[in-house]
């Protein structure tokens with residue numbers, strides 16, 4: 764539950780810090796990075812607190828993350844890419860603790 768909260772609040776903070784003029788719109792786009800968790804639906808069991816998402820679910824693999832990094836260079840989808848990378852970062856922290 765706390766996990767989902769982080770996935771919503773951290774993009775909000777970044778949006779507010781760096782995109783102050785239209786932070787609500789940016790927040791929405793970044794929070795869309797949480798959609799990457801849809802790949803959990805294909806996993807059995809769907810949610811396992813002891814499992815590390817990174818490298819397990821297909822939207823959380825290193826090639827996928829490399830793709831998100833490439834998206835940073837496309838201005839139109841940059842915010843979405845930041846959202847996805849923030850998401851991966853948060854999931855990665857989850858794996859460490």
Ligand SMILES: [Zn+2]
Pocket residue numbers: 799800816823850854
């Ligand atoms: Zn995730």
